Amino acid sequence: MCVIGAGASGLTTIKNLREYGFEVDCYERETAVGGAWNWRHDRSPVYAGTHLISSRPLTEFPDFPMPDTWPDYPDHKRVQSYLESYARHFGLEESVWFGTEVISVVPVGDGRWDVTTQSTGGGSSRVQRYAGVVVANGHNWSPARPEIPGDFRGQMIHSAQYKDPAQLRGRKVLVIGGGNTGCDIAVEAAQQATAVWHSTRRGYWYAPKYLFGRPADQVNDRTLKLRLPLRFRQWLYRRAIALTTGDLTRYGLPAPDHQPYESHPIVNSQLPYFLGHGRIVAVPDVSSFDGASVVLSDGRRVEPDLVITATGYRPSFEFLAPELLDTAEDGRPDLHLHAFARKHPTLAVVGLVQADFGLFPLAHWQSVAVARWLRLRGTDPEQAAAVQQKESTRPLASWSRRRVVPTPRHWFEVDHTDYLRAVEGLLREMEPAR
Amino acid sequence: MKSDLLRFEDWTNPVPAVAREVVSLTEGVEKDRPPLLFVPGLGHGAWAFAEHWLPQAAARGFPAHALTPRAGGDLRAHVHDVVQVAASLPSRTVLVGHGVGALVVAYAMGRYPAKAAVLAAPVTEGWPTLWAALRTNPVGTIPALFGGRLKLSRKQLFGPDLPAEQAQRILDRVATARPRRELITHDPAPRPVGDPPVLVVGSPDDRIVPRVSLERTATRYGGAPLLFPGMGHDLMLDVAWSEPIEAILDWLGKQS
Numbered sequence: 001m002c003v004i005g006a007g008a009s010g011l012t013t014i015k016n017l018r019e020y021g022f023e024v025d026c027y028e029r030e031t032a033v034g035g036a037w038n039w040r041h042d043r044s045p046v047y048a049g050t051h052l053i054s055s056r057p058l059t060e061f062p063d064f065p066m067p068d069t070w071p072d073y074p075d076h077k078r079v080q081s082y083l084e085s086y087a088r089h090f091g092l093e094e095s096v097w098f099g100t101e102v103i104s105v106v107p108v109g110d111g112r113w114d115v116t117t118q119s120t121g122g123g124s125s126r127v128q129r130y131a132g133v134v135v136a137n138g139h140n141w142s143p144a145r146p147e148i149p150g151d152f153r154g155q156m157i158h159s160a161q162y163k164d165p166a167q168l169r170g171r172k173v174l175v176i177g178g179g180n181t182g183c184d185i186a187v188e189a190a191q192q193a194t195a196v197w198h199s200t201r202r203g204y205w206y207a208p209k210y211l212f213g214r215p216a217d218q219v220n221d222r223t224l225k226l227r228l229p230l231r232f233r234q235w236l237y238r239r240a241i242a243l244t245t246g247d248l249t250r251y252g253l254p255a256p257d258h259q260p261y262e263s264h265p266i267v268n269s270q271l272p273y274f275l276g277h278g279r280i281v282a283v284p285d286v287s288s289f290d291g292a293s294v295v296l297s298d299g300r301r302v303e304p305d306l307v308i309t310a311t312g313y314r315p316s317f318e319f320l321a322p323e324l325l326d327t328a329e330d331g332r333p334d335l336h337l338h339a340f341a342r343k344h345p346t347l348a349v350v351g352l353v354q355a356d357f358g359l360f361p362l363a364h365w366q367s368v369a370v371a372r373w374l375r376l377r378g379t380d381p382e383q384a385a386a387v388q389q390k391e392s393t394r395p396l397a398s399w400s401r402r403r404v405v406p407t408p409r410h411w412f413e414v415d416h417t418d419y420l421r422a423v424e425g426l427l428r429e430m431e432p433a434r
Numbered sequence: 435m436k437s438d439l440l441r442f443e444d445w446t447n448p449v450p451a452v453a454r455e456v457v458s459l460t461e462g463v464e465k466d467r468p469p470l471l472f473v474p475g476l477g478h479g480a481w482a483f484a485e486h487w488l489p490q491a492a493a494r495g496f497p498a499h500a501l502t503p504r505a506g507g508d509l510r511a512h513v514h515d516v517v518q519v520a521a522s523l524p525s526r527t528v529l530v531g532h533g534v535g536a537l538v539v540a541y542a543m544g545r546y547p548a549k550a551a552v553l554a555a556p557v558t559e560g561w562p563t564l565w566a567a568l569r570t571n572p573v574g575t576i577p578a579l580f581g582g583r584l585k586l587s588r589k590q591l592f593g594p595d596l597p598a599e600q601a602q603r604i605l606d607r608v609a610t611a612r613p614r615r616e617l618i619t620h621d622p623a624p625r626p627v628g629d630p631p632v633l634v635v636g637s638p639d640d641r642i643v644p645r646v647s648l649e650r651t652a653t654r655y656g657g658a659p660l661l662f663p664g665m666g667h668d669l670m671l672d673v674a675w676s677e678p679i680e681a682i683l684d685w686l687g688k689q690s
Contacts, residue, residue: 019547019628057448062441063546063627064521068451068514089525090547218446225442365439420439427439 001374002027002115002130004105004319006096007035008083008360009351010136012061013367015090017134020371025128026092029101029120033087036140037080043141045181045313048164049188050076052358053180053267055215059358061086062365072215102319105133111346111377116319132346132374134367135317139352142316144408146176146309150289159185159310167306168192174294174302176286177310178204179409183268185310190270190279197302198271201285202405203254205237208244208269216240216267217356224417234260251275252282263405264413265356312409315352325349332411336391337399337422339366345377345388357416365423372430380432387429398422438624449514455502456519457484464495468549468686469523472500473516473542475533475557477586477608479503482532482668486675494683499523509541509616516542525549528686532670533557533642534613540623547628550689552682553651555636555643555667560618562647570641583610590641592666595673604671626655631689633657635678637665660685 003013006028017024030041039046052059052073060066066074066082074082087093103116103125113133118125143158159181165188173193175186178200186198211219219240223233237260249255253275256263274280285297293301314331325333326342333349334342341347348370351363377384399422404410457480470491472483480500491498501519503512516538520527526549531539536556543551557563567575567590574585586608588601626632632655636648645661652659662669662678669678 058445062439065514065517067522068449068518089521089523091525218448221442221445225446417440421437424437424439 001025002105002113002128002133003095003136004102004133005035005136005138006030006033006087006092006098007136007138007351008037009138009363009367010035011083011087011092012360012364013134013136013350013370014092014095015086016364016367016371017374018090018095020375022371022374024095025130026096027100027102027115027117028096028098031098032084033093033096034080034083035138037076037083039076039080043160045140045160046076047159047162047181047185047188049184052079053265054217054356054358058217058221059360061360064089073209104319105135105324105347106321107324107344107347111344113346132348134370135320135347135349136351136363136367137317139315139412140313142314144312144314146286146311148286148289150295151291152289152294152307153292154305154307156307156309159308160313162308162310165192170194171306172304173197174199174283174286174304174307175310176307177312178202178266179264179310179312180266180268181312182310183266183271185308186280187268187270187274190274190277193306195304196274196280197283197304198280199283199286199296200253202258203249203256204263204266205241205256205260206245206248206271207237207241207265207267209267210269211240211244220356230261237261245272248272248275248282254284258405259403261356261401261415262403264354264409314408330408332408336394337366337369337419337426338412338414339370340373340391345384346374348373352412353414353419354410354412355414355416355419362414362416362419365420365427369423369426369430372427376430376432383430387426390429391426394422394425436621443510449511452504452515454504454515454519455480456499457481457488458497458499459488459492460497460499461492463492463497467496468525468528469497469499470528470530470686471516471520471523472498473512473529473531473535473539474500474502475531475535475537476584476611476613478533478535478668479609481607483670485671487670487679490676490679491683496528496683496686497523503535503538508614509538509620512538513541513545517546520546520548528552530554530682531556533667534617537617537620537623543626543630543632544624545627548626548630550631550633550686551626552633552635552685553655554634554669554678554682555640556634556648556651557617557643558623558651559647560620562644563642564618566641566644578613581612584613585610590666591668592672593637593639593664593674595664596666604668633682633685634659635662635669635682636660637662637667637669639664640667642667 001022001024003026014024055072099120106114113130143160168189169192172195173189174197176199189196287297288295293303327333338353350366401413474482479502483500488498528550529539529548530552532554534557536553571587578584634652638645648659665672
């Protein structure tokens with residue numbers, strides 16, 4: 001089997017494939033494990049202040065917990081050290097070819113694949129044949145940059161290039177983007193920069209990190225455990241926000257144009273604090289640049305020295321022909337459970353999912369499902385065909401979040417309980433007959 | 435059906451962290467050997483293994499660790515402690531549980547892909563153990579049924595060959611425990627993750643874990659129990675303590 005990428009998703013895929021008896025070659029273009037969390041390399045989106053957005057119990061691998069003495073929201077250095085100890089504990093590095101980039105993955109018929117790799121230092125390429133390919137190349141490394149007309153005389157960077165608060169010190173900063181990164185950077189800028197504008201296109205539900213003294217996601221999961229209906233949970237969410245964060249429209253933020261649970265959760269306790277202290281000024285969308293100034297959609301002008309676009313990332317699979325993943329023209333792949341290629345039973349993607357939950361456990365269960373599927377194909381083709389037949393009738397609405405704000409940001413958004421229930425259903429179908 | 439993937443209890447009510455007592459012997463061990471983690475049962479602590487088995491395992495090249503389960507913890511907390519310590523070790527760990535500690539290990543295997551597991555005199559079935567205890571040691575057992583303390587007796591823990599003085603010294607160290615109702619009412623242990631090899635060892639003369647119970651447990655993991663006649667429940671402290679640990683280490687050597 002071939003695994004592409006040795007970040008969190010790739011590592012758990014190696015581990016689970018090996019647990020199911022497969023031999024694995026993993027290709028990683030960097031020189032160490034960790035992927036996005038490996039802050040030592042350039043492509044990592046991590047900045048100095050990065051902490052987990054979901055709390056520790058909802059983020060750790062289900063079979064390899066983080067130390068229980070760690071804080072509720074560990075920082076990125078701890079997360080990286082966690083991934084390193086995961087790799088060491090399970091001896092995963094022996095399956096990884098570091099400094100090796102995958103150039104192309106081509107089906108050769110009969111379910112097998114030709115994978116062309118090349119050393120990142122250049123040199124000749126090498127082709128290997130594999131019985132299956134699992135893509136775990138991450139989706140937070142290829143920056144999505146907004147197209148803003150006009151010329152800007154100041155400095156403009158994507159949040160991927162933002163690493164250290166020193167970059168903000170003493171400057172006038174405009175942060176574009178209302179995601180978790182945008183909010184984090186605005187908050188850091190509030191403590192470093194001389195002026196901070198935070199531009200968001202729409203209103204969001206800014207959840208606090210703590211509710212009733214517990215991490216807010218743990219409180220939220222209590223409502224899921226009780227299987228409360230969505231409408232009631234939305235009402236609870238609105239009440240909880242009204243009682244904690246409060247009404248942010250009086251700071252100039254637009255009211256949310258959607259219900260709670262219809263967008264990726266934004267969790268930031270400090271943003272409202274700095275809005276209230278006037279350290280962050282909320283501004284609407286940017287419509288154009290004009291020399292030293294930035295023109296906003298309401299006609300106002302601001303003059304920052306530094307613009308940081310925290311506008312996220314796009315998935316990118318340069319080594320795969322788009323039709324293999326049923327990728328639409330806008331770049332959105334169409335995969336069963338956001339993991340299984342619909343027309344190629346030996347091709348899967350792990351970690352291409354976003355949820356109100358940590359990614360590691362979701363990637364773990366995805367890779368368990370992939371491993372069990374690949375094994376079943378080998379041991380019991382008849383049952384595999386039956387599973388495939390049954391899965392093709394699984395309704396999309398049962399695992400994909402039904403209603404979300406229709407932006408690329410939410411292409412892979414799922415509700416973790418619905419999603420895990422669907423994956424568990426699949427795992428049960430693939431139980432070996434006893 | 436209970437879900438394996440939706441672990442609301444762990445997500446919403448994580449087991450609180452405590453300082454754990456772990457006794458480790460890692461000097462002069464061989465690099466390619468997996469670490470062993472010994473988990474004692476009711477009334478016992480890491481000391482029960484530190485006596486003989488820990489040094490013996492280390493002498494044979496295995497990094498050896500023994501954990502004292504947290505005082506007053508329930509099964510879930512004890513499983514949490516075992517998984518936490520196992521995950522903190524440098525490589526996939528072999529879990530060795532004794533008595534109720536073997537039940538904890540059986541549960542921990544559902545949470546952590548152990549390299550291998552050894553269930554020594556496992557108290558995996560509550561009722562047969564309760565009957566056996568009532569028959570052998572009614573005075574020490576009955577109070578425990580009503581929330582009182584359990585007082586283990588010499589006859590339960592050791593064979594007849596252990597000198598009385600030595601037995602008394604150990605019995606003095608065994609803390610009186612309050613066994614929880616869940617030792618009897620718990621669900622069957624989950625299916626192990628990662629498909630580890632499992633060895634069940636015990637004694638046909640154990641007055642706590644009846645032989646049928648041993649056999650059923652071993653069958654569940656696809657094997658037969660390895661028996662050491664003449665020994666009591668405390669395989670790691672009885673006179674013939676070296677026989678089971680040597681057999682366990684030999685078995686481990688054959689696994690990789």
